[in-house]
Amino acid sequence: MALTSTTTEASDRTALPADLSEAVRDDGALRRFLHGLPGVDQVGLEQRSAGLATRSIKKDSKLWAIDTAISMVDLTTLEGADTPGKIRSLAAKAKQPDSDYPDVPRVAALCVYPDLVEIAVDLVRGTGIGVASVATAFPSGRSSREVKLADTRLAVEAGATEIDMVIDRGAFLSGRYGQVFEEIQAIKQACGSAHLKVILETGELATYDNVRRASWLALLAGGDFIKTSTGKVSPAATLPVTQLMLQAVRDWHGRTGEYRGVKPAGGIRTTKDGIRHLVAVNEIAGPEWLTPELFRFGASSLLTDLLMQRRAQRNGHYSGPDYVTVD
Amino acid sequence: MPNFEYAPAPESRELAKLQPSYQMFVDGRFVDGGGAPIKTMNPATEEVLAEVATASSDDVDHAVRAARRAYERVWGRMPGAERGKYLFRIARLIQERSRELAVLESLDNGKPIKESRDTDIPTAAAHFFHHAGWADKLDYAGYGPDPRPVGVAAQVIPWNFPLLMLAWKIAPALACGNTVVLKPAETTPLTALVFADICRQAELPPGVVNILPGAGDIGATLTAHPDIDKVAFTGSTEVGKEITRTLAGTGKKLTLELGGKAANIVFDDAPLDQAVEGIVNGIFFNQGHVCCAGSRLLVQESVAEELLAKLHTRVAALRVGDPLDKNTDVGAINSREQLNKIVELSNSGDAEGAQRWTSPCPLPDRGLFFAPTVFSDVQQSMRIAKEEIFGPVLSVLTFRTPDEAIAKANNTPYGLSAGVWTEKGSRILWAAQRLRAGVVWANTFNRFDPTAPFGGYRESGFGREGGRAGLEAYLDV
Numbered sequence: 010m011a012l013t014s015t016t017t018e019a020s021d022r023t024a025l026p027a028d029l030s031e032a033v034r035d036d037g038a039l040r041r042f043l044h045g046l047p048g049v050d051q052v053g054l055e056q057r058s059a060g061l062a063t064r065s066i067k068k069d070s071k072l073w074a075i076d077t078a079i080s081m082v083d084l085t086t087l088e089g090a091d092t093p094g095k096i097r098s099l100a101a102k103a104k105q106p107d108s109d110y111p112d113v114p115r116v117a118a119l120c121v122y123p124d125l126v127e128i129a130v131d132l133v134r135g136t137g138i139g140v141a142s143v144a145t146a147f148p149s150g151r152s153s154r155e156v157k158l159a160d161t162r163l164a165v166e167a168g169a170t171e172i173d174m175v176i177d178r179g180a181f182l183s184g185r186y187g188q189v190f191e192e193i194q195a196i197k198q199a200c201g202s203a204h205l206k207v208i209l210e211t212g213e214l215a216t217y218d219n220v221r222r223a224s225w226l227a228l229l230a231g232g233d234f235i236k237t238s239t240g241k242v243s244p245a246a247t248l249p250v251t252q253l254m255l256q257a258v259r260d261w262h263g264r265t266g267e268y269r270g271v272k273p274a275g276g277i278r279t280t281k282d283g284i285r286h287l288v289a290v291n292e293i294a295g296p297e298w299l300t301p302e303l304f305r306f307g308a309s310s311l312l313t314d315l316l317m318q319r320r321a322q323r324n325g326h327y328s329g330p331d332y333v334t335v336d
Numbered sequence: 337m338p339n340f341e342y343a344p345a346p347e348s349r350e351l352a353k354l355q356p357s358y359q360m361f362v363d364g365r366f367v368d369g370g371g372a373p374i375k376t377m378n379p380a381t382e383e384v385l386a387e388v389a390t391a392s393s394d395d396v397d398h399a400v401r402a403a404r405r406a407y408e409r410v411w412g413r414m415p416g417a418e419r420g421k422y423l424f425r426i427a428r429l430i431q432e433r434s435r436e437l438a439v440l441e442s443l444d445n446g447k448p449i450k451e452s453r454d455t456d457i458p459t460a461a462a463h464f465f466h467h468a469g470w471a472d473k474l475d476y477a478g479y480g481p482d483p484r485p486v487g488v489a490a491q492v493i494p495w496n497f498p499l500l501m502l503a504w505k506i507a508p509a510l511a512c513g514n515t516v517v518l519k520p521a522e523t524t525p526l527t528a529l530v531f532a533d534i535c536r537q538a539e540l541p542p543g544v545v546n547i548l549p550g551a552g553d554i555g556a557t558l559t560a561h562p563d564i565d566k567v568a569f570t571g572s573t574e575v576g577k578e579i580t581r582t583l584a585g586t587g588k589k590l591t592l593e594l595g596g597k598a599a600n601i602v603f604d605d606a607p608l609d610q611a612v613e614g615i616v617n618g619i620f621f622n623q624g625h626v627c628c629a630g631s632r633l634l635v636q637e638s639v640a641e642e643l644l645a646k647l648h649t650r651v652a653a654l655r656v657g658d659p660l661d662k663n664t665d666v667g668a669i670n671s672r673e674q675l676n677k678i679v680e681l682s683n684s685g686d687a688e689g690a691q692r693w694t695s696p697c698p699l700p701d702r703g704l705f706f707a708p709t710v711f712s713d714v715q716q717s718m719r720i721a722k723e724e725i726f727g728p729v730l731s732v733l734t735f736r737t738p739d740e741a742i743a744k745a746n747n748t749p750y751g752l753s754a755g756v757w758t759e760k761g762s763r764i765l766w767a768a769q770r771l772r773a774g775v776v777w778a779n780t781f782n783r784f785d786p787t788a789p790f791g792g793y794r795e796s797g798f799g800r801e802g803g804r805a806g807l808e809a810y811l812d813v
Contacts, residue, residue: 047639048759050779053610063450065345065662077338256609263645291340292653299338 022231026264033229036187043186046225049217049253058248061292062285068322071284075319076114078283078311079106081301083141083171083272085120085309086336087148087240093128096121098336100132107316107333110323116312117301118171122147123164130168141171141206145196148210148239150175154192161199172196173206173307175239176223178213186226193230206272206305207232211250212242220250224257228269236272240307245275251286255293258303268297274307280318283311309336342655345662347449352440357387358525360395360549361532363402364542370395371550376525379446379668380659380703388525391548393557396517399546400561403488403515406543412485412513416472423468423510425538430461430503433534437527441499442659444526446668446704447622449660459784460503463802466786467511470807474512477804479813485513486589486812487565492555493528494571495521495670496625496726502528504801505568506545507786512810514566517546519558521571523671525549556582564588568809570627573724573750573795591799591809593627593791595724596752599745600630600781601767603738604638606757607779612646615730618755618781620654620666620708624728625674627796628753630781632714632721633732634741640734644712648693651708656697666728669704678706678727685711685720690731716744724750738763742770751793755781774800 024030032042066074084103086095100119107113118139119129129140142164146152152160161172174196180188197205207227211220227235235254238245251273258269271294277283283306290298298304316333357373359366370392375384391399411419430437437460438452447456474483489509493501498520509516520528532547548554552575559567560582569579570593583590600618602611618630635643659667669675686692690711699705706728714721714731721731735741745754754773756764768776774792777783784790791800799809 047606047608050607050610052780053607053613057610057613063662065343067343067345070341070343074340077340259649287340288342295649296338296340299340 022267023265025229029229029264033190039186039190039226040184043222043225046221049221051217054217054249054252058252058289061252061289062248064288066284066288072319072322074284074287075280075315075322077299078280078287078306079315079319080114080117081305082116082312082315083118083120083274083305083307084116084312085240085274085307087120087122087143091122091125093125095336096125096128097132100129102312102334102336103133103138104136106312107319110319113316113319117305120173120307123160123167123169126164126167126169139170140168141173142169143173143175143239145174147173147175148241150177151179154195157192158195158199161196165199165201165203169203171204171206172200173208173236175208175210176227178210181214181219181223181226190226190230193227193232197231204233205231206234206236208236208239208274210239210242211237212244217249217253220253221257224254228257228261232269234270234272234305236274236307238273238275238307240275243276246273246277246307248285248289252289252293255289255298258298259294268303270303270305271298272305272307277306277308278310278314280314283315342663344658346658346660347439347442347662349439349443349660351435352443353436354440354443355386357389358529358549359389360391361529361535361545361547362395362399363546364536364540366532369549371554374522374549374551376444376523378443379670380700382703385443386526388529388549390550391519391554395548396554396557396561399517399548400488400490400558400563402543403517403546404563406541407485407488407515410541411510411515411544412487414513416474416513419510419513420468420471422538422540423464423471423507426534426540427461427464427468429534429537430457430464433530434458434461437499437530439660440530441527442667444524445495445498446659446670448664448667450662450664451622456497456500459786460500463503463507463786467507471511474807474811477807479808479811483512483811483813486810487514488563489514489516489566489568489810490558490561490564491516491518491568492559492571493518493520495524496622496627498524499527499531501570502531505570508801508806509568509810510544512807514810515544517548517558517564519548519550519555522549522551559583566590566810568799569593576797589809591791591801592797593799593801594795594797596627596629596750596792596796597632597722597724597748598628598630598750598753598755598773599632599634599748599771600755601634601741601745601757602636602639602643603741603756603758603760603763604636605759606639607759608639608643608646610779611643611757612650614755614757614779614781615647616650616654619730620651620728621782623666623669623706625670625726626782628775628782630753630755631725631730632745633730634744635732635734636741637734637736644710644732647710651695651710652697654695654697654708656695656705656707657700666708669706669727672704674726675704675706678725678729681720681723681725682709682711682729685714685718685731688718688720690714690718690720716747722748738767742767746770746772749795752796753777
């Protein structure tokens with residue numbers, strides 16, 4: 010089975026280097042490539058994450074990190090109970106996160122379900138804030154290819170500039186890598202000019218080796234970002250998993266010259282945790298990745314804590330959660 | 337490109353409670369020494385920290401006699417359970433005063449505070465705890481019923497882990513019922529003297545522990561003293577050979593922990609990113625001032641290029657600077673003499689045709705620093721592959737087959753430690769059986785625990801420290 014036939018024209022990227030295009034020649038080659046990636050040693054990986062978490066970030070460096078983190082937030086609401094009103098208040102907060110401090114940067118994007126994209130697009134028009142939407146039978150990914158493609162088109166046609174897709178974890182865990190690969194390619198094609206973030210749902214992949222394989226699979230298939238989680242499964246984003254993904258995009262850049270992004274999502278609620286992730290970006294992938302183009306936080310409550318900590322840095326005292334808006 | 341400047345986070349110097357001058361510790365008292373006082377300096381600034389009294393040969397004699405009295409009258413006959421209480425007390429006091437000790441160690445030695453705080457001091461306390469547990473269980477250590485202490489131990493330790501090496505020496509000696517006279521290194525005597533204060537605080541009987549600062553001549557006088565029963569030395573191979581010659585035929589017990597030129601072998605199926613972490617930890621931990629440092633990297637040819645690229649990226653991210661800053665990964669070189677040696681040996685690498693790569697990290701304007709350096713295209717015959725550099729300099733060699741890796745790894749007069757990186761369990765066991773080294777780490781490096789014996793082969797010395805095996809050196813068995 011030829012894996013790349015459907016989308017070679019659709020991609021505006023430069024052709025893959027010979028070894029990587031060979032890797033996606035057929036199912037067997039893909040499996041051999043993914044299983045030939047260097048293993049991940051759990052102890053060593055987690056030890057390095059613990060080390061990254063000890064960097065001292067305070068005063069000016071903390072303010073810089075807080076503003077950088079705010080500019081990277083995909084302000085997200087993914088509830089069954091979402092209403093147009095909820096999206097309106099979220100959009101208002103995205104545009105002006107803290108009304109007492111107009112110098113607070115805007116967030117990177119709003120992230121909503123496909124049926125709410127149109128409302129979100131209207132609300133952020135002209136602000137430079139993106140609208141991301143979770144398509145492809147989010148969060149489980151358990152539906153037919155047609156439904157996933159239709160879901161994606163619905164969001165794109167409503168004006169989403171970014172699509173967050175979930176991979177079929179069942180297929181991945183069964184070793185049907187070709188199927189996952191083709192699905193990502195097909196969704197990428199359906200995205201048109203919208204950016205594609207591929208959610209691996211690392212909490213369901215069980216091993217770090219699987220996380221590394223899924224990261225490479227998503228990069229080979231054309232994902233613009235690799236994203237940890239839907240936020241619906243625990244554990245969601247952890248520092249070791251983010252570290253692994255940052256290694257993958259760094260190594261991808263080394264082999265192709267292309268820059269791809271990473272988005273940890275779910276479970277990052279505090280400024281301290283957010284800053285630890287930025288330290289990982291800085292030291293694992295490199296400072297080039299310290300931009301919303303290449304690194305995002307999928308979060309809702311993180312922004313609130315960032316704003317509280319920002320005020321504490323500015324005012325010299327901590328005022329408490331009632332001084333920033335809940336959404 | 338955005339610039340993420342971390343905030344400087346210097347630990348307060350005040351915590352070290354630095355005194356302008358320090359005295360020796362003999363027979364339970366701090367006393368002036370007969371030798372000319374030495375000045376100990378902060379290698380990060382080259383400023384003098386304090387003046388330290390040194391011993392004369394008379395002082396050595398006094399100390400040995402005090403240790404003998406304490407051994408015969410009190411310590412040697414004390415029930416193990418009682419000795420254990422003192423050791424537990426010392427261990428707890430090390431924990432209580434851990435910040436003071438950590439800051440003082442970093443000031444005097446130049447090592448990063450995160451290493452003295454997270455490795456040196458906790459491991460030193462752990463050695464006392466571990467051996468405190470042995471003190472009343474020696475009958476069950478496997479050396480027969482009622483093993484006896486040896487007597488008075490002369491101990492000479494190096495400057496790379498001043499307090500930790502002290503703990504490795506003193507804890508088993510005391511647990512087994514011996515008394516000690518210890519000479520800390522000339523450039524790093526301070527934490528040993530604070531340890532003396534801890535002994536006093538623990539109300540250890542006078543003479544059980546004696547600390548005599550001084551240079552190599554005092555070490556030589558001490559190890560050659562006729563009234564000692566056992567010598568334990570950690571330091572250079574050259575001095576180890578001298579001590580061996582002095583002690584030959586005297587019947588005194590001797591253990592030596594000497595130099596090393598450890599191989600860190602990376603097979604092509606290794607977890608490469610974690611191998612890079614292990615390589616960095618193996619050679620840049622404590623500025624490479626580690627006798628078991630993984631200073632020779634042996635990489636399988638098929639992954640050499642990829643691994644080297646990852647290694648350069650990683651090493652470039654290491655932060656070199658003020659040892660008291662919590663963000664510092666690599667601190668200062670302990671002495672001008674050592675820095676000169678590192679410079680001289682790395683220049684020989686250039687001269688012999690190896691490819692030098694130096695981290696582009698900024699270095700402080702003053703103080704003794706050496707940027708992390710990686711030599712590739714190193715051949716087995718070059719000096720940088722054969723001689724211990726004892727600094728942040730890594731030599732990278734390659735191999736084609738596992739047999740070649742083992743042959744190259746063992747092709748050294750040393751044999752202290754080795755590392756193996758592979759995802760294949762059977763290959764780890766295969767390699768570990770063939771490597772002639774006292775410690776073989778698998779998928780990790782530079783991990784220390786008081787329960788694990790440590791020691792070398794050939795020019796890396798003999799005898800073991802730590803664990804059950806380490807007790808043997810301090811028991812008459």
